[in-house]
Amino acid sequence: MRVILIDDEPLARSVVIEYLQSWPQIEIVQECSDGFEGVKAIAQHEPDLIFLDIQMPKINGFEMLELIDQPPSVIFTTAFDEYAIKAFEEHAIDYLLKPFTKERFDRAVQKWLDTKPTAEAKKDTTQILDNIQTSSPKNERVVVKTGNKIKIIPLNDIIFLAADDDYVKIHTAEGSFLKNKTMSYFEKLLGDVDFVRVHRSYIVKIDEITRIDPYEKESHLAILKSGEKIPVSKTGYPKLRQVLGL
Amino acid sequence: MSQHQIRSTNSVLSRNKIFLIVIQCIVVCVIAQSAILLWYGFTPETSMIDGSISTILLAIACYLIGNNLKYYRPEKNRYLLMLMYCAILASIWLLVNHWILDSLVLTDPHYAEFLYNSLPVRFFLGLLIISLMAMISVVYYTQQDQKETEKRKIEAETLARDAELYNLRQQLQPHFLFNSLNSITALIGSRPEEARKMIHQLSDFLRGTLKKEDQAPVTLEAELEHLQLYLDIEKVRFGHRLSTEISFHEACRALLLPPMLLQPIVENAIKFGLYDTTGVVTISIFAECVENELHVTVQNPYDPDTTRPKHGTGFGLSGVKRRLHLLFGRTDLLETTSYTHIFTTTVKIPQV
Numbered sequence: 158m159r160v161i162l163i164d165d166e167p168l169a170r171s172v173v174i175e176y177l178q179s180w181p182q183i184e185i186v187q188e189c190s191d192g193f194e195g196v197k198a199i200a201q202h203e204p205d206l207i208f209l210d211i212q213m214p215k216i217n218g219f220e221m222l223e224l225i226d227q228p229p230s231v232i233f234t235t236a237f238d239e240y241a242i243k244a245f246e247e248h249a250i251d252y253l254l255k256p257f258t259k260e261r262f263d264r265a266v267q268k269w270l271d272t273k274p275t276a277e278a279k280k281d282t283t284q285i286l287d288n289i290q291t292s293s294p295k296n297e298r299v300v301v302k303t304g305n306k307i308k309i310i311p312l313n314d315i316i317f318l319a320a321d322d323d324y325v326k327i328h329t330a331e332g333s334f335l336k337n338k339t340m341s342y343f344e345k346l347l348g349d350v351d352f353v354r355v356h357r358s359y360i361v362k363i364d365e366i367t368r369i370d371p372y373e374k375e376s377h378l379a380i381l382k383s384g385e386k387i388p389v390s391k392t393g394y395p396k397l398r399q400v401l402g403l
Numbered sequence: 404m405s406q407h408q409i410r411s412t413n414s415v416l417s418r419n420k421i422f423l424i425v426i427q428c429i430v431v432c433v434i435a436q437s438a439i440l441l442w443y444g445f446t447p448e449t450s451m452i453d454g455s456i457s458t459i460l461l462a463i464a465c466y467l468i469g470n471n472l473k474y475y476r477p478e479k480n481r482y483l484l485m486l487m488y489c490a491i492l493a494s495i496w497l498l499v500n501h502w503i504l505d506s507l508v509l510t511d512p513h514y515a516e517f518l519y520n521s522l523p524v525r526f527f528l529g530l531l532i533i534s535l536m537a538m539i540s541v542v543y544y545t546q547q548d549q550k551e552t553e554k555r556k557i558e559a560e561t562l563a564r565d566a567e568l569y570n571l572r573q574q575l576q577p578h579f580l581f582n583s584l585n586s587i588t589a590l591i592g593s594r595p596e597e598a599r600k601m602i603h604q605l606s607d608f609l610r611g612t613l614k615k616e617d618q619a620p621v622t623l624e625a626e627l628e629h630l631q632l633y634l635d636i637e638k639v640r641f642g643h644r645l646s647t648e649i650s651f652h653e654a655c656r657a658l659l660l661p662p663m664l665l666q667p668i669v670e671n672a673i674k675f676g677l678y679d680t681t682g683v684v685t686i687s688i689f690a691e692c693v694e695n696e697l698h699v700t701v702q703n704p705y706d707p708d709t710t711r712p713k714h715g716t717g718f719g720l721s722g723v724k725r726r727l728h729l730l731f732g733r734t735d736l737l738e739t740t741s742y743t744h745i746f747t748t749t750v751k752i753p754q755v
Contacts, residue, residue, distance in 0.1 A: 165641075165678075165681075166582065166585075166586065166640050166641065167643060168585070168586040168589035168590065168639070168640060169582070169585055169586070169589065171589045171593065172585065172588055172589045175589075175592055175593075190681065191681050212578070212678065214678065214679045214680050214681045214706065214709075215679070215681065215706065215708070215709055216709070236577070236578050236581035236582045236585065254581075255581050255582060255584070255585035256581065256584045256585040256587075256588040298709075309708060309709055
């Protein structure tokens with residue numbers, strides 16, 4: 158069994174290292190102190206399990222997991238995160254609240270060994286992540302991977318989103334990026350204050366719209382400051398009118 | 404909501420009471436005036452008409468002045484103006500009254516003569532009653548205003564207390580506390596001496612935080628000592644990459660500042676300068692006296708890839724700004740700048 162520890166505090170990692178000494182079948186292949194290192198280490202070692210802190214520099218634990226195509230099993234270690242706790246409580250993944258006891262730690266590891274990383278469990282992890290992301294109020298950015306680089310996009314920089322097969326294409330002034338999420342995920346994430354879903358396949362930032370033109374029968378086109386033309390559907394049009402106060 | 408309901412019921416009750424008193428006064432006046440006229444030998448009909456019309460018109464005049472004073476009250480020492488206003492109102496009342504009575508009761512020549520002769524008496528009686536009404540109104544509405552002010556003051560105090568409680572909760576910073584406890588757990592196994600030291604630091608810090616519940620100003624030296632404790636604890640957690648610099652001009656040592664004012668600024672510096680960065684960082688605090696003000700500058704690096712300083716209040720310092728505004732009535736006491744990955748916060752504390 159190979160594990161990776163990801164936590165920005167050396168002392169916090171040393172607790173896990175100490176506790177793991179009584180589990181000879183588990184080998185620590187790497188320690189990471191931020192999410193970027195974590196992404197690389199997981200790609201390189203393909204561990205069976207990771208111990209993951211949530212509050213970390215650069216990108217947080219949730220954001221890091223989003224960037225990994227096939228995330229390993231995760232045991233979260235965190236000091237205090239009421240939103241995460243709430244999300245966890247509704248699902249069967251384990252989490253350890255710092256400071257945690259050896260007994261509590263052993264129970265978490267045993268639980269993992271018992272269930273083993275199955276495809277089912279991994280699906281569960283993805284689902285939990287969706288829940289956590291949308292229930293956390295402080296999520297003000299989206300993290301995407303382009304090639305080997307990690308790009309952090311503040312929500313404010315998004316001009317519009319377009320559905321693209323299983324992906325969502327995020328359009329910003331700096332270019333467009335693909336993210337493996339659904340439109341409804343983004344609709345929830347972006348709320349209805351600054352953004353509006355004008356079409357099954359389009360979400361637009363309200364401030365970016367300069368005018369709305371009629372287009373064919375019963376549908377419209379939203380013209381953006383960037384010159385882009387976004388289709389507005391029959392159901393999207395009343396929503397758009399409402400947020401614009403027309 | 405319930406408070407509001409109670410309040411409005413109260414005012415309705417008192418309004419009913421006032422209405423009852425007004426009706427009673429009018430009835431008494433009508434009876435009294437009619438009786439006087441009867442005594443002078445006029446017919447009951449004439450007496451009743453005179454009594455009723457004079458009193459009702461006077462009541463209207465009183466209502467006018469009372470209503471007027473509800474919205475406008477003369478400043479102090481401007482009561483002569485009000486008396487003049489009363490006199491004008493009394494004159495108008497007298498003229499209208501005289502005109503109506505004169506045209507109504509024509510049959511009795513004695514009455515016409517009496518009406519004319521009694522003008523001065525009627526004038527002074529009217530003036531007296533109108534002035535009395537004005538006086539009562541001024542007292543009543545002034546009292547109402549005072550009640551309103553009192554209520555606002557209580558509300559403001561409640562708000563301030565709520566804010567204080569909120570601050571207190573914020574001060575306890577669950578993240579910081581639990582992470583520190585976790586570090587102690589780690590140290591106990593390998594380095595028990597350091598664990599013990601950290602427990603002492605954490606205790607001193609928490610004790611200092613709790614002691615600062617009251618709003619009495621503290622000296623710069625004491626405040627910096629408290630911050631040093633906080634930073635020392637963070638150094639146990641992030642010692643491998645955190646270094647701190649605290650310095651101040653000797654002359655500032657005993658200058659005063661509101662308690663826990665710098666804490667959120669330094670916490671902010673730690674949050675963006677340490678928690679959200681990966682390299683070796685230096686957080687510096689520097690204090691100097693400029694004219695009659697104590698200037699404290701806190702500097703921290705930040706990661707421009709993940710964090711963007713907002714304009715105006717910086718990262719999350721609007722609470723500090725608000726507090727400074729409440730304390731000193733100025734909005735220019737907190738300044739933030741960001742330049743080549745360094746974020747600088749300067750707070751100015753006027754020395755009273």
